[in-house]
Amino acid sequence: MSWHTEDYPELREGPPWVMEEMIAAQPALAEAILDAPSPVAAVIGREIDAALAAGQPVTVVGCGTSEHGAHAIAALIAGAAAPEQRSLVRARQALTAAVEPAGGVCVAVSHDGGTRATELAALAARKAGAKVAVVTHDPAGSVAATADHVLVTPVHDVSWCHTIGYTSALLGGAAIAGPVDAGGGSAARDVLAAAIAxxxxxxxxxxxxxxxxxxxxxxxxxxxxxxxxxxxxxxxxxxxxxxxxxxxxxxxxxxxxxxxxxxxxxxxxxxxxxxxxxxxxxxxxxxxxxxxxxxxxxxxxxxxxxxxxxxxxxxxxxxxxxxxxxxxxxxxxxxxxxxxxxxxxxxGTNPDLIRREEAAYRAAAAAAEDPSGW
CATH class of the missing domain: 3.40.50.10490 (Glucose-6-phosphate isomerase like protein; domain 1)
Incomplete structure (x- = not known):
């Protein structure tokens, strides 16, 4: 068990898994983010509005669960935009965005805050003249260090089978896309509570x-x-x-x-x-x-x-x-x-470690996550 350091999720012998606790925390998170949104969300929203009004693109990027969160954020932003502006909003996988950057606004999604490809996408977008916003739980991470604006989500997902990490992006994206109607937080809470049940x-x-x-x-x-x-x-x-x-x-x-x-x-x-x-x-x-x-x-x-x-x-x-x-x-x-x-x-699987209690999968992760050379 020498491999199981404090960097890993808690290793439990059986359910309830940490993932279950993360899922259960989501309805309260919806109220916290939507009923009292961070002022940064409105600032990012104004940057996006200005870019769209000028005919400039808005690109939302991420990897893994955060990539799916990026696609959701792009859909929410496009849905709030004028019909003639919607084609300017798109989501891209972070590495693709890093090698094909665009100006305008780049919104980078990285729950844990250190994804290398997402950092590269944000840096490339900045070099292309874009304003960079980051949605993350970690304002001290390498991705946040690239940003003009950082929207911090309040709950860290401590299971690696990220669930609250995904809904944090959805809710942060909703706050960015525009003002939420009165009762929006309680409505979102009820939707999540019913679905997870x-x-x-x-x-x-x-x-x-x-x-x-x-x-x-x-x-x-x-x-x-x-x-x-x-x-x-x-x-x-x-x-x-x-x-x-x-x-x-x-x-x-x-x-x-x-x-x-x-x-x-x-x-x-x-x-x-x-x-x-x-x-x-x-x-x-x-x-x-x-x-x-x-x-x-x-x-x-x-x-x-x-x-x-x-x-x-x-x-x-x-x-x-x-x-x-x-x-x-x-x-x-x-x-x-x-x-x-x-x-x-x-x-009969433990979802929290995404199989990294097995040596081969730890080795695979180490090979893929090696930051040297890129």
Whole structure:
């Protein structure tokens, strides 16, 4: 056990895992961030407004869970922008943004504050003339050192299967995107509380022995699909792939068979094309079922009504969220975390160390995280 230093999460013999405590803390976090937002969020918002008004890009960057948080923040900023400005807002993987920097504004997301690729992206953006803002828990980290403005999120995620690290980015992004309506914090709290309380054991039981789990969604539900795939890989140690909903039926299924599983995410009721998405989700589910692939789903109540029960033989988790982007993202976050935790229990895995109690995975992490030479 000499490897288990204070830098690692607490190593427990069994559940409740640290991840569970992080998930449980999220509803209170929503109120803390949205009901009393940091003044820095408004400052960053004004920088973004000025850039968009000048026709300059706004780029949101990150890695891993923070990359998915970056995609969510970009969606929230774009949703608050004028229609003619929305194409200026984009999310990018941090290394790509580092080698292809843009001016305007760069928002770098790094929960733990030291991700090298995100630091490089912020530095490259600054060199390209961008204003740099950082969303992080660690204002003393190397990523924050690059910034003009640092939005500090109040709770550190002490499990490496980051959950509160993801919702911190969503909530920080909401504060940046614009003023939150009165009661916004309590509404976000209620959405998260209901989603994390979902009983996902039955769905997890249907998916726990799958060879590969595909996760698919359209629009902002694709952000949720990507985060779900990462959480299942980290927490349940199960191979996954995240796809756009439409991509599933354009050749992808040729590489999959009845030993695999598919999880559809359709939560965002706010899109004007919700009925079209529902129909297409039904087609994708029917294609998978024809091969014998068990299909599960994370759905809003309206999508639950629209999709025939026989299209999701592995079950479904249903959330009831208001039709706005933040609520859809938060409901998806809570639901995907509930399912990941249930899969970890079903598969007997400890999600907190993302497998680094095993020597080979510690060696892999050391090889990938070596900062020398780049």
């Amino acid at each position: 979902l009983d996902a054991a039955a769905v997890a039981g249907q998916l726990a022995d799958r060879r590969v789990v595909l996760c698919a969604g359209a629009g902002i539900d694709h952000v949720t699909a990507r985060e779900l795939a990462l959480k299942i890989a980290e927490g349940a140690r199960q191979p996954t792939i995240a796809l756009e909903l439409e991509t599933v039926v354009h050749g992808q299924l040729a590489g999959h068979e009845a030993a695999d599983g598919l999880i559809l995410i359709a939560i965002d009721d706010g899109t004007p094309e919700a009925q079209r998405v529902a129909r297409r989700a039904g087609h994708v589910a029917a294609a998978a079922v024809a091969i014998g692939i068990p299909v599960a789903a994370l759905l809003s109540s309206s999508y639950d009504t629209a999709l025939a029960p026989d299209l999701t033989p592995a079950g479904r988790l249903v959330v009831d969220a208001p039709a706005d982007r933040l609520a859809a993202l938060l409901a998806g976050a809570g639901a995907l975390q509930a399912l990941t935790l249930a899969l970890a229990h079903a598969r």
